[in-house]
Amino acid sequence: MGSEQAEPPPFAISADRIFDGYRWHNHALILIAGGIVQSITSRDESASRWSTEVMPPGTILAPGFIDLQVNGGGGILLNDQPTPDAMRAIAQAHRRYGTTSCLPTLISDTRAKAIVAIAAAKSVAGGDGILGLHLEGPFISPRRPGIHPGDYIATATMEDLDWLGELSAVGSSMVTLAPECVPARFVKTLATSGIRCSVGHSEATADTLTAAVDEGLSGVTHLFNAMPAMSAREPGIVGVALTDDRLTAGIIVDGIHVDPVVVRAAFSAKNPNNIALVSDAMPTVGTEQDHFELMGRQIQLRDGRLVCENGTLAGAHLNLASAVKNAATFGGMFLDEALRAASLVPARFLGIERHRGTLVAGAQGDIVALTPNLEVLTTWVAGNRPQSVPNPERG
Template sequence: MGHAGSSSLTIAAQHIFDGAEMRGPGSVRISQGRIESIAFGEAEARGSIRAPADAILAPGFIDIQVNGGGGVLLNDQPTEAGVRRIVEAHRKEGTTGCLPTLTTDRSEVIERLAAVAQPCLKIPGVLGFHLEGPALNRSRKGIHPEAEIRVPDRRDLAAIKSFGGRGRSMVTLAPECVPASMIDELIGAGLRIAAGHSDATAAEIGQAVDRGVSGVTHLFNAMSQLNAREPGLVGAALEDDRLFAGIICDGIHVDRAGLRVAFRCKGRDRLMLVTDAMPLAGTNDRQFMLQGRQITLHENRLTGPDGTLAGAHLTMIEAVRNAVALLGISLVDALIMASRTPAAFLGLASELGRIAPGYRADLVAFNPNFEVVGTWIGGVGSMGEASEASRG
């Protein structure tokens, strides 16, 4: 059932995760898109909207790496309509904020997205954009097209830097492949920088972090590994508490032991769940074209013709469920990694990731089977038919 965007509403739930601990029962009062107050106790759990009896109300999920969804690949449709389709597909799975992600492509494609980036920020759920490439290391290219991997020229830089003023946008690059001054220039433009698709030494990563690089893109995948005398990007990421790291928790990209090591080293306040989702997320399709190559889905694994992993077939609610199952961590820790931590990485720690007075009313309700039954963005939302939501 839908809910019109009235200026105020109250959502009641038996279980409320406030961003720090599991509480409830209680109700959350929302006014003008922000959380006005929370009250706990059975007597308080009377809302204009009541979540299903077993549902958990939590801060909405934030996905900083989403290449596609709902049948759309951002590179193919860098338009307002394309972005809307991707965001709406992931919203059904609990993502209330994301960075639509453009993988390595031609200058014209970056410019096309740059041209619509400002109006796209008005689409509910778009927090900014993620440019993954083109300044990657060819030796760690993954599925990115080698022919388009390059050090950005002035034309590229102008388009990339324009994203610095578009929400909280970020760039993934290989720090060893660009002049240090370029990192300074991008950060100066307002962009967050993550190291990824990189063969950097730990020392090179340390220097990049000193310059302001603050993230690591899909930890363990497409990067220099941890060895005895050269810790590489993996070692630097695990060791340096200044770095936030995204991780693909699908049981395919990273082995369970690797996931657990990452969690022990980084913890819930630096490790972020990401989907790295492709267009098949939110569809029943089994294949799509990625820059001229056919990508096929088989047993939840997306691969190109040569067997290279091509993104993930994953949603945020699945990532949360997998984190609990594969890492053996609490639901609280998984929810923090899905919301509060990415909010902190994006510099939105005082806006998103908690259910507290003054925070934006971006919320998700899901049941014990990890099925999303409702989402709200700025207090405007819907409860799915599955929820049998009742109005008190």
């Protein structure tokens, strides 16, 4: 397991506004003991035994953000270093932006690399802000590769369940796949074992996707991107995603991957309790660097866009604090919906909402403090302000 800090003594945090994942509390205190939320109470009812930290006027406290799709950060790409130290460093790079837990994400690569990543995630899942692992590929459509290297995209066989099934022992993990590229019962086998399955980089028809949902597929990876557009007679992935409440749709709200008008349309069409903000972040997040190499391809940061030589988007230069702010401004979401989309919704998708994604009694004390302008002031993880972890050497 990952390294843990000593348990802090009981304490309270006072703020003008506290959002617990479900409702607002004004001029309140959140009480934490043993790293666990005990209650949220009014300032007038605070007991003298609670050492209280008073946040600046206007501060908002909310559940720490949970990012389901983090390819990299802090100058590190998981595909380059699928190790425990790299996963810790990526999570640490995103913590300053309010993300208290995440799924490090490996895009399509060799089977050997995926197996190494699974083993690494197994050793750290549950600590250091790492919930599990997200394998985005390799069982995706060669017609919708995005930035995924075509040489590593594969059609699944039932034998692949032998190694892929190891994810069931890795905390809360997920697989992005194209339902049309896997055999019958493939999704059902994964979902039954506790692995979340999500459609992405796919050209599945509405019927094919609905059949996969019936088998247990429950997510949509970066809605609108790397999938066909919805049309009058071909609803496709987008149509099913917007109308089937069994699906939690991740969406990249950076103003680049999805036009703001389309973002607002999605938020209007789909139950906001089934929309999760994701970063799809790359190594540039948390650094000053404007380029990196992705499996032999040069990626440049230009006007906020990460693109390869031919202009294909290569992940995002985005963090969840910015995604929340964007969702609440040009996305047209209410603030509570935007905060929930970055916390409770992804927690519920992973089945961990009793302990993460909320600030109700019994939940882990993962908290983000925001200014009225939604800038991150600080975070707590299990009641601790996390200490930095060293970056592994970059090759």
